[in-house]
Structure formats: structure tokens, C-alpha cells
Amino acid sequence: MNKFLRKLNKNKIFLIMLAPAVVYALLFSYLPMAGIVLAFKKYTYAGGIFGSAWNGLKNFEFFFRSGKALLVSKNTVLYNLAFIILNTLTQMTVAILLVELNGKYFKKIAQSLMFLPYFISWVIVSVIAFNMLSNDFGFVNSFLVSMGFEKISFYNNGKYWPVILSIFNVWKSVGYGSVLYLAAIMGIDTEVYDAAAIDGANVFQRIFRVTIPQMAPTMVILLLLSIGGIFRGNFDMFYNLVGNNGILHPATDVIDTFTFRALITNNDFGMSAAVGLFQSVLCFVTVLVANKLVNNYDPDYSLF
Amino acid sequence: MNDQTRTGGISNGLDAKVLHAISYVFNGAIALVCLIPFVMVVSASFSSEDAISKTGFGLLPKDFSLEAYSTVFAEPMIIVRAYAVTVLLTLCGTLIALFLQTMTAYVLSRKDFAWRNGFSFFFYFTTLFNGGLVPYYLLMTQYLHLKNNYLALLLPLLFSVYNLLIMKSYIMAIPDSLIYAAKIDGCGEMRTLFSVVFPMLKPALATVGLFIALAYWNDWYSAMLYISNDKMYPLQYFLYNKVNNIEAYKKILESHAGSGVAAAINMPTQTLKMALTVVVTGPIILLYPLVQKYYVQGITIGAVKG
Amino acid sequence: MKRALSLLVALAMFAMTLSACAGNQSSPTTQPAAPAATEKPESAPADSGNSGNSETADPVVLKMYLLGEKSKDFDAVYDKINEIMKAKINATVEASFLSWAEHDTKYSLLFSGNEDFDLIFTAATWGHYETTVALGGFYPLSFDFIKQYAPDIYEVVPPVAWDQAEIGGSIYMVPQYNNEFTNDAYAVRGDLMEKYGYSTISGFDQLTEFFSKLAAGESGVSPRGNIQGGMIYEYFQKEGYSTLPGTPKEFFLYKSMDVSDTSINYLLEWDKFEEYCYLMKDFYEQGFWSKDSLASMDQRQDGLLRGTSATMAWNLGSCKTYATEANLAHPDWNVTLVDIIPDIPKQVSSYINNGMAINANSKNKERAMMALNLFYTDKEIHDLAFYGIEGVHWKAIGDDAYSTTDRTGDYGISANCNWAWNNMNINRDEYIENPTPADIKFQEILDSWNGNIRGEHPLDGFSFDKASVTNELALIDSLVAQYYTPLLSGMVDDVPKAIAELKKQVENAGIQKVHDEFKAQVAAHIAAQS
Structure with missing residues (x-):
């Protein structure tokens, strides 16, 4: 006990500095977590969160009996993996290459332009996509026809969509994401570079020996954060780009769009809480494993 | 500091020239791909609704028209007020949130803080599990009574665990020796944070600050839930409401067999959406170069040490 | 350090002021003041x-x-x-x-x-x-x-x-x-009807014959533009069936034209369904609707208004509205209204x-x-x-009609969510001084429908309590877009295979349980009526 008090005293200042954030998290995150019990309840307005009757595991039934649980979970994870890998590679490359340039204006302008897609909402992206890919008047098809090729019916063929969705995802997040890596590079001590220069390393060696290793902590944290959401699909993106076009669903349906379609007419609080909980638990397990692996490699890089 | 910070001043060899060429081509291509759709959005916003629906988008406005903008700015006073609310909210929110998140991240990054992993987990856990909208809404309206209160717009975005952990990773890149040196000089933790850590963190603060500002700037959801007084609407919510009302109304007309519902109003929807994007994007685009200078020139630890 | 601190203090004060004024501003809405x-x-x-x-x-x-x-x-x-x-x-x-x-x-x-x-x-x-x-x-x-x-x-x-x-x-x-009527009417381009030799269209077969000629002869204008779900409702009307109230999608039907028939038909075992699917496949392949149909974000009127679709199907009132709008922009189109199945009595839509x-x-x-x-x-x-206020927003024409004024738009006609108390005994009709051909046609069709309302079927008033089958319904809803809509729209390669697959999927989702529940509730409903 005494030991604990001494420890408490030693960390007093730190605890005081943490206090506002802890209070915030308790009030706005932990307290509302009580809502998780809805996953096991037959919610009614009169009963509310605690007063409604227990419903066992019935709220989970529709999802697991659908025969689609495996497919949509698999789609969710694979899409997220593809997005994580492609995004990380593109964003890091952009940041590293931009930093190496001397021209101030090119750097600034290129960065600003890359940020533009972030502001274009998925609803509008879907309009742009339709203008590109439509069978009747899309300019991709007009181009193909003018080059003497056959039209491609993108909206009636699921096999193109993993590529299409990945491209749009990379496009939308390249500016936003590369800023994080730029900031990481900017935090590298110049002296490390000077030392490399004295060693006679060429630019490519310098990038691989200094820049990338120095960016690693940021990269690992961002990876872990993405892995923490690996069972959650980007609803806005999938819903707007694919929508109710069922022909594409085998290739594009993720957990979130599936649940949305299933519950849109009867808006069942319990069932949506159940699917949410399922996703949370899987994410939790995945991130625990990933974090453990990182921790074994270097504790400084891990989330907790 | 100058632009050669990152290259150590030796970038004149063939290797550097090759790299520059790659960089210009690669980044130039990506920037172009990002620009074109935006140009299409801008030109669509200056087109007539009719032309857009007939022939789709182009790089230049079709049948030039200001219809969409005149719909957006139909009530200029409301827009001005909404802008003011959003700007103030973004300003306050960003400063408070940035301070809160950096202070927390600093503590979690300190290796001599005994419970840093425990607390990191405590915060991270909240990103995995949440209780849904109902309990949160009850908390905000029935217990905190924040309906039609600006705090309802400020609080939800005040603390982001993602930003916290990203900030933590940036702080951990600062050599421990610097912090211990400050301690030996007799600095308290707060003093160390302000006089040693903050100056070193400029690019990180700019980045996370930008993200927080964007989150406040783009947030319409909190306003939808908690603000019903139209004098208090922030910009995004005002515009969101405007466009989506017309859209949703047309959808209901379509699904609703009864002719009792008044016939559709003839208002621009596509071009209005585009104009809205331009209106909300503009100011942030102007602000961005201010933030950018921290990405173009970094900091030198040696300089801080000296 | 000092500067940062004072900045924080200033911020904190600002935040407090913000919340204080917010508190003041919110009072009118939180306290129910009753001026009246x-x-x-x-x-x-x-x-x-x-x-x-x-x-x-x-x-x-x-x-x-x-x-x-x-x-x-x-x-x-x-x-x-x-x-x-x-x-x-x-x-x-x-x-x-x-x-x-x-x-x-x-x-x-x-x-x-x-x-x-x-x-x-x-x-x-x-x-x-x-x-x-x-x-x-x-x-x-x-x-x-x-x-x-x-x-x-x-x-x-x-x-x-x-x-x-x-x-x-x-x-x-x-x-x-x-x-109001559940039956849809069609708004059809008069110039195209004339071009292919139709003065009127009366009947489903004549309509689709016209569509075939259009699809073969026109480029840039398709008969139906972008539609999802094919022509299932037209087909039901033609066959004299209606969907049972509360049914998921169109899975359960009753023969609304036959008052004595209270049996429920399960769509996938309905003898006409396969024929319908083949018909739609044929229509789709002829090009009655666009290949983009399932992905399109078009609203019903868009194709007609922009000239890429020769027709639009909707309720009579909307057909009139958009026919008028299209004619205003393109007088040469001469869009007219058509009752595509005139010989069948019309059904009044649900009051709820x-x-x-x-x-x-x-x-x-x-x-x-x-x-x-x-x-x-x-x-x-x-x-x-x-x-709104008489003399300001509208003018009374007798007891049962109104005419608009230049301030009508400030309140709107039937625009303030007053539909809940629609009461046709005292609702007013609009008095139009100079009717257009579409107005006249509208009135003509409306009068003929009002004179030909079908008798009340015992199942018209049925309502379904879905409490015991929510899981099954959620599952069925999730399958529709993938297995059902493409089939309805004729956009499948192999009809029998697609039907079999749909059947397998909905059976796995528990359609049998839903079917049984419908049977039980319908039986109880009929028993309660007699």
C-alpha cells in the first residue's frame, strides 16, 4: 500500500495533467458504453436501455443465419487490408519524394491539390464515378469505343470493383494521409542527415537508411490504428459508390452495408447493436494480437 | 532554416537528379488526378441544372449559370452568421483540443510515467467499443441539458484518441535527452512541455491542429442532433440541410404513392451540391498554405538545443 | 509560456461566454411559452x-x-x-x-x-x-x-x-x-407516338409493342430510361393482383380483382412469375431500359425531362406535373397521359x-x-x-375549390405536412382558368377512374404484425438487391437458375416462416370480419 502511495506521489503531476482527458473519456465514452447491453435486449421506448426485456442472443441471429456473415466479413477485411497497404505505400512515397524536392512552389501546390479530394463528399464522388463509368455516356467507355474497343459494363460486373474502389480510396486519402508522414519527416533531426552525407551515402541510400527508419514509429502507429478498424467497412464509400446495385454485391458487400440493408425497414436497435458489438470484439482481438507482435519487436512502437 | 534542410545540402549529383525527376512525375501525376475532379465540381457548380442532367460533367461550365450560388446565398445574413459560428467554433475547438490532446500525449509518451501503458489502453479502448447513439444522446440532452447550446458542438470533437496516439508517436521521436536536460535545469513538467516540447513539435502541432480544425469545420452531425434554433446553425449544417432537404423530399415523393403531398419543387440539386462543396472548401484552401510552411521547413533539434 | 497561459484563460472565458449566451438563446424553445x-x-x-x-x-x-x-x-x-x-x-x-x-x-x-x-x-x-x-x-x-x-x-x-x-x-x-389510386399512369411523348403510328395506347401489349418499335427505331431515347424493378406493377395490374399489405417486397400477393378469392400467393410459386421474368429479360435485351439502370441515381422524372426516356410511370398527379413541365420546355414533345390498362377497375390506395x-x-x-x-x-x-389565410394565400371559389394568389408560395398549397388530416369531404380542388391538354387529359382519366373503383376486397384492410418474424424479414431485406431486383429487371443470364437461386436464398432466410405467419394472420383477419 505504502509503495502504491509513493508511486502515486511520484506520478502526481502526470496524473493531474491527465485528469481532464480521463474525465472526458469516462463521461463521454465509458458512461454511454452502457448502451452495449442493447445487443442482448429487446429494446422498447418505454423500457429504455436498462428496463427493456432481455433477448438472449436473438439479436445476433439474423446476421449469422444469413449465410452472408462469412462473405461480408471476408470482404470487409480484404478491402481494408488492400486500402491499408495501398494507402500506406502511396502516402509514404508522396511524402518522401516531396520532401526531396527543392522547388518550394511545386511542393506547396502539389500538396494543396492532393488535399482537394478530401473535401469532395462520397455522394459527389459517386456522381463523378457514374459520369466516368456509365455504360451509356461514361467517358471511359466513350474513350474505349473511340479506340476501337468494346464497351465495358462496369456497373453489371463485380470483378472490376475491388480495383475501382481501391483507386478511389487511395485518391481520396492521399493528401490527408501524406501530411502525417510529412510531419514525421519534418521531425527528424537534421544532424542525422548531415552524418549520412558525410558517410557519402547517395540520396536513395539516405532515404532507405535514414528517412524510412525514422518514419517507422509513425507508420506503425498508423498501421495499428487502421488495424483497429479492420472489421468496419467505410459505409459512406461503399454505400454511395455501389448503393443498391445488387449485381455488384458479391464483390462489394461489407458488414456495414449488409447490416444497413437488413435493418433499413425495421430499424431494430438491438440488432444493430449486436452487429456493432460483433465488429468491436473482432477488432479488439485483432488489435491485441497486432499490438503484441509490435511490442515484442520494440515496445516503443506499440499502442499500449 | 532553408529548403535544403532535408537534403543536407549535397543534392547535386546524378542520383539527386534522377530522384527529382521521379518525384516531379509521380507527384505531378497524383496532383493532376486530384485536381481534375475538383475542376469538374467547380465547373458543374457554375452550370445550369438542365445541362448537367442532360450531358453530365465537363471541365468547363456548361450553359453558365449562377443559379446554384443564388440558391446557396438566398439569405446572405444567415450564411454570414453561420460562417461566424463555424469560424469561432473551429478556432476555439482547435486550440482547446490541441492543447488537451498534446498535454495528454506528452504524459503518455513519458517513459518515467509508471502507468503510461495502462492509460494508453484506457483511451484506446474507447475507439473499439461504443454504446451507440441513444445513450450518448440521452447524456447530452437529458443529463447535461445541452440542447441548443454551443457546448454541444464543442464537446463531441474535443478529444480524439486517434490524434492523441499520433501525437504521442511524434513526441516519442524527440530524444529523451532533451527532456531530461530540461528537468535537470529545474523545469517542471508543464514548463518542459511548453518550452522544450512545443517548439520541437511544430510540424506535428500543425498537422494535428489541421485535422482537428477540419473535423470542426466539417461537422454537421452534432448540429443536426442538438441544435434546433436556426440562428445557431453552423455553416455545414445549414448547407447540408438545404441540399438534403430537397433530395430527401424528392425521394419521398417518389416512394409516396399519394398525390396529397405537394408536387415536386423545381430546384437545382446536382449543381447545388457542387456549389456547396465549393463554398465550404474555399476558406480551408486559403488557410492551408499557412499550415503548410511547417511541412516545407522542419525544425533542427540542434537549433533548439543551442 | 505566459502567452500560452493567458491565451488559454481567454479561451476558457470565451467558452464560458459561448455557453452562457447559448443558455439564454435556448430558453424560448425549452420553456413552452404560450403567446396565445x-x-x-x-x-x-x-x-x-x-x-x-x-x-x-x-x-x-x-x-x-x-x-x-x-x-x-x-x-x-x-x-x-x-x-x-x-x-x-x-x-x-x-x-x-x-x-x-x-x-x-x-x-x-x-x-x-x-x-x-x-x-x-x-x-x-x-x-x-x-x-x-x-x-x-x-x-x-x-x-x-x-x-x-x-x-x-x-x-x-x-x-x-x-x-x-x-x-x-x-x-x-x-x-x-x-x-388516391395505387395504379400508375404513364406520361408518354406524343411526338413519338405519332411517329410510330399510335393515336392512343390502350393495354399492356400495345404499350410493349410500341416500346419495341421505339427501341428498334430510336437512338438516344429509350422507352423507359433508367428503371429498377422492371415492369412488375404494370404486370400485376394486368393480371389483377396486388401485393398484400405488409409483405416484404412483392413476395406475397392476393387476387384483388376477385373479391371472393382470399388466398395468398407466394410470388416465387405464382404460376405467372417465370413468364414475367422471361418477358423482362426479352424487354431488357431489346433495350427497353438502360444497362445503367441498377446503378443510376436518376429519379423517375429525370429521363423524361431530359429527353432520354420516352415515358415515365408514376401516379396520375405526378404524371401531369411532369408532362406539363416537359411540354413547357419542349412544346414539340407533346407529352400526354395514358392509362395503360383502362379496362381494369382501379384500386384506392391505403389510407395509412x-x-x-x-x-x-x-x-x-x-x-x-x-x-x-x-x-x-x-x-x-x-x-x-x-x-393558409383566405384572401392572402388563396381565394375561395365556392365551398369546394380555391384559386391561387401571388402570395400562395409563402404558405404553399398542402405543403405544411397537413396530409395527415386529408379529408376528401372538405378538401378543395384547384380551379384552373386555362387548362392545358395535359390538364384536360388528367381530369378525363381521373373522372374515369373515379367512376370505376373496384369493390372492396376483404384483404384490403389487412395489416401485418411482424413482431414474430423480424429476424427473417431483416434477412430477406438484405438479399433483395442481389438476387431479386436484377431478376425483376430482366438483367440475369439464366432465368430458371436465377429463380432457383433466389428461392434457395429466401428459403434459407426463413420465408416459409413468414409465409406461415401471413397465412395465420390472414385467416384471423378473415375470421374477424365475418
Whole structure:
């Protein structure tokens, strides 16, 4: 006990500095977590969160009996993996290459332009996509026809969509994401570079020996954060780009769009809480494993 | 500091020239791909609704028209007020949130803080599990009574665990020796944070600050839930409401067999959406170069040490 | 350091000021101030029949939620309504709107967030009726309660409407009373009809024959543009079937043209379904609708208005609206209205497409019902709520028509979510001085439909309680887009294989259990009727 008090005293200042954030998290995150019990309840307005009757595991039934649980979970994870890998590679490359340039204006302008897609909402992206890919008047098809090729019916063929969705995802997040890596590079001590220069390393060696290793902590944290959401699909993106076009669903349906379609007419609080909980638990397990692996490699890089 | 910070001043060899060429081509291509759709959005916003629906988008406005903008700015006073609310909210929110998140991240990054992993987990856990909208809404309206209160717009975005952990990773890149040196000089933790850590963190603060500002700037959801007084609407919510009302109304007309519902109003929807994007994007685009200078020139630890 | 601290202090103070002014600003909405009540405190026990009741002794403010947008003069009009309400039932109404964009989220939050209110607009399916009933949000209305507090409504609303509103043995909404038709009409390009030698189109086969000629002869204009779900409703009409109320999609049908046939048909075992699918596949391949159909974000009218579709199918009123709009922009198109299946009697659509419900937590249920009674049947209040202030927003033409004025737009005709108390006994028609050909055709078709309403089928008033099959329905809903819509639209390679796959999927989802539940509830419904 005494030991604990001494420890408490030693960390007093730190605890005081943490206090506002802890209070915030308790009030706005932990307290509302009580809502998780809805996953096991037959919610009614009169009963509310605690007063409604227990419903066992019935709220989970529709999802697991659908025969689609495996497919949509698999789609969710694979899409997220593809997005994580492609995004990380593109964003890091952009940041590293931009930093190496001397021209101030090119750097600034290129960065600003890359940020533009972030502001274009998925609803509008879907309009742009339709203008590109439509069978009747899309300019991709007009181009193909003018080059003497056959039209491609993108909206009636699921096999193109993993590529299409990945491209749009990379496009939308390249500016936003590369800023994080730029900031990481900017935090590298110049002296490390000077030392490399004295060693006679060429630019490519310098990038691989200094820049990338120095960016690693940021990269690992961002990876872990993405892995923490690996069972959650980007609803806005999938819903707007694919929508109710069922022909594409085998290739594009993720957990979130599936649940949305299933519950849109009867808006069942319990069932949506159940699917949410399922996703949370899987994410939790995945991130625990990933974090453990990182921790074994270097504790400084891990989330907790 | 100058632009050669990152290259150590030796970038004149063939290797550097090759790299520059790659960089210009690669980044130039990506920037172009990002620009074109935006140009299409801008030109669509200056087109007539009719032309857009007939022939789709182009790089230049079709049948030039200001219809969409005149719909957006139909009530200029409301827009001005909404802008003011959003700007103030973004300003306050960003400063408070940035301070809160950096202070927390600093503590979690300190290796001599005994419970840093425990607390990191405590915060991270909240990103995995949440209780849904109902309990949160009850908390905000029935217990905190924040309906039609600006705090309802400020609080939800005040603390982001993602930003916290990203900030933590940036702080951990600062050599421990610097912090211990400050301690030996007799600095308290707060003093160390302000006089040693903050100056070193400029690019990180700019980045996370930008993200927080964007989150406040783009947030319409909190306003939808908690603000019903139209004098208090922030910009995004005002515009969101405007466009989506017309859209949703047309959808209901379509699904609703009864002719009792008044016939559709003839208002621009596509071009209005585009104009809205331009209106909300503009100011942030102007602000961005201010933030950018921290990405173009970094900091030198040696300089801080000296 | 110092600068940063002082900045923080300044910020904190700013935040406090913000919240302080916010607190002040919010007071008008959080405290139900009743201006009407303070203006005329003594006018309550004046002349009306209800005034002697102890029920109306205390003045109350009824909070009412409507959907949509508040029009410019809404408050002025409701001030007038409140004057009358105050005098008649010692109550005033304070209306708030949930906008079209946000009602999906906020409707249920009103109930789960324990908001204090009395009346709320509702409608089957899109207006959250079934969902809110299932979660216990509405107050059940017994006939005793209705007769006591809304006797005039009880007189007006037909029994079949109450039947439709009944879920699990109770009624939770006051349905509208207005004969609208479920049948769709077509708006068709007159110039193209003429080009291919049609002066009129009467019948499904003639329509599709016209479509074939169009698809073969025209480029850039397709017969139907972008449509999802093929021509299933036209097909049902032609065969004399209707979907059973409460059915998931179109899976359960009844033969609405045969009053004596109360059997339920399961779509996938219905003998005409395969024929339909082959027909649609043929139509799709001929190019009746675009290959983009399933992905398109077009609304129904878009293709017709922009000239890429030769027709549009919708209810008669919308056909007129858009035919007129298209003709205005392109007089040479000469868009006309067509009743594609004129020889079949027309079906009146469900009365629960609009309605009003009382919050289960309302503290003034009786007075809310009395207020509803006035909205529904008091000519003066009804006129105000529908058309605005006479002489300002509209002009009376006799007792049953109105004409517009230059200020009509400030309140709008039937634009303020007043559809819940649609009452065709006292609703007014628009008086048009110079009718267009589309107006004339509209009136002609409407008159012929009104003269040819089919007899009431015992299943018209059926309503389905889905409490015991929510899991199954959720599953079926999730499958529709992938296995069902493409089939309906003829967009599958192999019809029998696609039907078999759909069947397998919905059976796995539990359609049999839903089917059995429908059978049981329909049997109970029929038994209760006889």
C-alpha cells in the first residue's frame, strides 16, 4: 500500500495533467458504453436501455443465419487490408519524394491539390464515378469505343470493383494521409542527415537508411490504428459508390452495408447493436494480437 | 532554416537528379488526378441544372449559370452568421483540443510515467467499443441539458484518441535527452512541455491542429442532433440541410404513392451540391498554405538545443 | 509560456461566454411559452359545445411534430388556428418540424430521448409507423377514446382505414381520408407516338409493342430510361393482383380483382412469375431500359425531362406535373397521359399513407385527440392548415375549390405536412382558368377512374404484425438487391437458375416462416370480419 502511495506521489503531476482527458473519456465514452447491453435486449421506448426485456442472443441471429456473415466479413477485411497497404505505400512515397524536392512552389501546390479530394463528399464522388463509368455516356467507355474497343459494363460486373474502389480510396486519402508522414519527416533531426552525407551515402541510400527508419514509429502507429478498424467497412464509400446495385454485391458487400440493408425497414436497435458489438470484439482481438507482435519487436512502437 | 534542410545540402549529383525527376512525375501525376475532379465540381457548380442532367460533367461550365450560388446565398445574413459560428467554433475547438490532446500525449509518451501503458489502453479502448447513439444522446440532452447550446458542438470533437496516439508517436521521436536536460535545469513538467516540447513539435502541432480544425469545420452531425434554433446553425449544417432537404423530399415523393403531398419543387440539386462543396472548401484552401510552411521547413533539434 | 497561459484563460472565458449566451438563446424553445394563452386568457369558455367539460378547464399547449420544411408564413397561419383552437378546446398547438434530411435519425430519438411532446405525423413505411409501433412509441387509440374525443373523425374515417391502421389488435394512428389510386399512369411523348403510328395506347401489349418499335427505331431515347424493378406493377395490374399489405417486397400477393378469392400467393410459386421474368429479360435485351439502370441515381422524372426516356410511370398527379413541365420546355414533345390498362377497375390506395399519432408519454392525450378532431373536420381550421389565410394565400371559389394568389408560395398549397388530416369531404380542388391538354387529359382519366373503383376486397384492410418474424424479414431485406431486383429487371443470364437461386436464398432466410405467419394472420383477419 505504502509503495502504491509513493508511486502515486511520484506520478502526481502526470496524473493531474491527465485528469481532464480521463474525465472526458469516462463521461463521454465509458458512461454511454452502457448502451452495449442493447445487443442482448429487446429494446422498447418505454423500457429504455436498462428496463427493456432481455433477448438472449436473438439479436445476433439474423446476421449469422444469413449465410452472408462469412462473405461480408471476408470482404470487409480484404478491402481494408488492400486500402491499408495501398494507402500506406502511396502516402509514404508522396511524402518522401516531396520532401526531396527543392522547388518550394511545386511542393506547396502539389500538396494543396492532393488535399482537394478530401473535401469532395462520397455522394459527389459517386456522381463523378457514374459520369466516368456509365455504360451509356461514361467517358471511359466513350474513350474505349473511340479506340476501337468494346464497351465495358462496369456497373453489371463485380470483378472490376475491388480495383475501382481501391483507386478511389487511395485518391481520396492521399493528401490527408501524406501530411502525417510529412510531419514525421519534418521531425527528424537534421544532424542525422548531415552524418549520412558525410558517410557519402547517395540520396536513395539516405532515404532507405535514414528517412524510412525514422518514419517507422509513425507508420506503425498508423498501421495499428487502421488495424483497429479492420472489421468496419467505410459505409459512406461503399454505400454511395455501389448503393443498391445488387449485381455488384458479391464483390462489394461489407458488414456495414449488409447490416444497413437488413435493418433499413425495421430499424431494430438491438440488432444493430449486436452487429456493432460483433465488429468491436473482432477488432479488439485483432488489435491485441497486432499490438503484441509490435511490442515484442520494440515496445516503443506499440499502442499500449 | 532553408529548403535544403532535408537534403543536407549535397543534392547535386546524378542520383539527386534522377530522384527529382521521379518525384516531379509521380507527384505531378497524383496532383493532376486530384485536381481534375475538383475542376469538374467547380465547373458543374457554375452550370445550369438542365445541362448537367442532360450531358453530365465537363471541365468547363456548361450553359453558365449562377443559379446554384443564388440558391446557396438566398439569405446572405444567415450564411454570414453561420460562417461566424463555424469560424469561432473551429478556432476555439482547435486550440482547446490541441492543447488537451498534446498535454495528454506528452504524459503518455513519458517513459518515467509508471502507468503510461495502462492509460494508453484506457483511451484506446474507447475507439473499439461504443454504446451507440441513444445513450450518448440521452447524456447530452437529458443529463447535461445541452440542447441548443454551443457546448454541444464543442464537446463531441474535443478529444480524439486517434490524434492523441499520433501525437504521442511524434513526441516519442524527440530524444529523451532533451527532456531530461530540461528537468535537470529545474523545469517542471508543464514548463518542459511548453518550452522544450512545443517548439520541437511544430510540424506535428500543425498537422494535428489541421485535422482537428477540419473535423470542426466539417461537422454537421452534432448540429443536426442538438441544435434546433436556426440562428445557431453552423455553416455545414445549414448547407447540408438545404441540399438534403430537397433530395430527401424528392425521394419521398417518389416512394409516396399519394398525390396529397405537394408536387415536386423545381430546384437545382446536382449543381447545388457542387456549389456547396465549393463554398465550404474555399476558406480551408486559403488557410492551408499557412499550415503548410511547417511541412516545407522542419525544425533542427540542434537549433533548439543551442 | 505566459502567452500560452493567458491565451488559454481567454479561451476558457470565451467558452464560458459561448455557453452562457447559448443558455439564454435556448430558453424560448425549452420553456413552452404560450403567446396565445397570455393574449386572450379569458376567451376559453365562450361558445363551443366542449367548453363546459372539465376536460378543457386547464389551458394546455400541445406540442406537435411535423415532417418537412416550415414555410415562411407558417407561424402567422398557426396563430390564426390557435385562436380558434383556444376558443373551442382551450388548447394551442406549438408545431416543430423534422426536416426531410434528418427525420430518419431524429424521429426515433424523440422517443428514445424522452422528449416531451403530444402529436406527431406518421405514415406507413416511410413515415416510421410500423417501427414506432413495434417499439411502443405511440399511444393505442381505442374506439371508445376516439368516439369520446374525436366523434367527428369517427364519423368520417371509413372502417377499412381503421383496419389498415390496426397492428396487433390496436390502432395507433388516425389515418387520412382521401381516395388516391395505387395504379400508375404513364406520361408518354406524343411526338413519338405519332411517329410510330399510335393515336392512343390502350393495354399492356400495345404499350410493349410500341416500346419495341421505339427501341428498334430510336437512338438516344429509350422507352423507359433508367428503371429498377422492371415492369412488375404494370404486370400485376394486368393480371389483377396486388401485393398484400405488409409483405416484404412483392413476395406475397392476393387476387384483388376477385373479391371472393382470399388466398395468398407466394410470388416465387405464382404460376405467372417465370413468364414475367422471361418477358423482362426479352424487354431488357431489346433495350427497353438502360444497362445503367441498377446503378443510376436518376429519379423517375429525370429521363423524361431530359429527353432520354420516352415515358415515365408514376401516379396520375405526378404524371401531369411532369408532362406539363416537359411540354413547357419542349412544346414539340407533346407529352400526354395514358392509362395503360383502362379496362381494369382501379384500386384506392391505403389510407395509412398519411396519418397522425399520439405520443405514448403525452400528458395531454385527450386534448391532443380533440385538437386532431378540429384539424380533420373543422372547415375553418382545415382550410387554414391546408391553404393558409383566405384572401392572402388563396381565394375561395365556392365551398369546394380555391384559386391561387401571388402570395400562395409563402404558405404553399398542402405543403405544411397537413396530409395527415386529408379529408376528401372538405378538401378543395384547384380551379384552373386555362387548362392545358395535359390538364384536360388528367381530369378525363381521373373522372374515369373515379367512376370505376373496384369493390372492396376483404384483404384490403389487412395489416401485418411482424413482431414474430423480424429476424427473417431483416434477412430477406438484405438479399433483395442481389438476387431479386436484377431478376425483376430482366438483367440475369439464366432465368430458371436465377429463380432457383433466389428461392434457395429466401428459403434459407426463413420465408416459409413468414409465409406461415401471413397465412395465420390472414385467416384471423378473415375470421374477424365475418
